[in-house]
Amino acid sequence: MGVVVSLNETRKSNGISALTELCADGMNSVNELILSKAGSDVEMIPEVARHLISSGGKRLRPMLTLAAADLCGYKGDGDVKLATSVEFMHTATLLHDDVVDESDRRRSKPTARMIWGNQASVLVGDFLLGQAFKMMVEVGSMEALDVLSTAASIIAEGEVMQLAAAKNLGTTEDEYLAVINAKTAALFSAAAEVGPIIAGSAKDERAALKSYGTNLGLAFQLVDDVLDYGGNAKDLGKNVGDDFREGKITLPVLLAYRRGNDEERTFWRESLEGDNNTDERLEHARALMSKHGALADTITRAKHFGAIARDALGPFKDSKMKNAMLDVVDFCISRVN
Structure with a gap:
């Protein structure tokens, strides 16, 4: 008998309460599938998975898959498997991100790498990716498999692009948008696009939901960039100021750097290249x-x-679902209010 993980009930947020309610049945099925697929006879795997899966978060990406499928009139259980795949891809990305970024905390809890080490975090992330692709195959849609597998590759490319741009204040805004398009928006886009694919929708509906997901993801990440300098850990899912301390190039940094005088640009160069940014420097x-x-x-x-x-x-x-998906856009941006 494999070891399974426990799972907290998905928390509702005022901004996405309508979507949460409309997707409740589907998300219950997603949660059950998460419990099943994150289980393993290798004890460390469910322990690490449990740590991140039960740490909070709104599970917005899998809800987008369920919502998009519903919007296109899909009937079946393929949306649940694809939504679970999307959540596993996201969870794996977080595990890998925390290793690459050397992050200590996520959602006010120690990161998995701080408890089990970098190797375990990376390998459990790989396990979750493997489980995600098995579920994609089970759905039997080559198009959906193509979209999600392509997204996985693009996300990895985005990570490498971010590494290349790290501490590089010569990064242009277009280059930065390309990074977040790959690193963040690609999964939002894929999560929304696979819904109409399995529903057998026309190309225009598929293109529309792909655009919805892509632009929602871009807006979401830009707001995260702002929250790192003016939000709180609960909204951000990590420590406020982490991007600054890690020397990450984000859009607010690029804009402040380009608009600053020589003295201010020197401050930015020293801050991003240094390893000991204090709270005073953050202020x-x-x-x-x-x-x-x-x-x-x-x-x-x-x-x-x-x-x-x-x-x-x-x-x-x-429809109620369309209105709920529109509300999600407002929620993503209103996090800075």
Whole structure:
């Protein structure tokens, strides 16, 4: 008998409460499948998986898969398996990210690598990816498998792109958007696109939901960039200021750097290249961002992508699910309020 993990009930958020309610039955099935597929006779695997899966989070990405399938009139259980695959891909990415970023905490808890080490975190992430692809195969849709497997490759490319851009203040805004498009938006896009694929929808509906997911993901990540300098750990899922301490290039940094004077640019170079950024330096970084409107302009860009996501749903008939998916766009952006 394999060891299984326990799972906390998905928490509702006011901003996505309608989506949470409409997807409740499907998410119950997803949760049961997570319990089954994260189990293993190798004791460390469910222990590490349990640590991250039960640590909170709204499970927005798998809900998008369920919602998109429902919006397109899908009947069956393939959406549950694909939604679970999406969640496992996301969880694996978090495990790998924390190793690459040398992160100590996630959602106010020690990261898996701090408890079990980097090797276990990477290998359990690989196990979850393997389970995800097995479920994709079980669904029997080559198109859905192609979309999600392509997303997995793009996400990995995004990680490498981010490493290449690390501490590089010569990164352009277009280059940065390419990074977050790969690293974050690709999974949002795939999560939404596989719904109409298994529903057998027309190409225009598939394209519309792919656009919705992509632009929602871009808006989501840009808001995360802002929250790192002005949010809280609960909203962000990690320590506030981690991006700054790790020397990560994000859009608020790029905007503040390009708009700053020589002295301010020196501060940014020293901060991003250094390994001991203090709380005082973080406060100074925030002050410079405020001075140059870097955070406000990043939010403006997030709203732009959010508007594209909303417009992408225009061709679909009005329904409770469509309205709930529109609410998700507002929720992603309103996290900074």
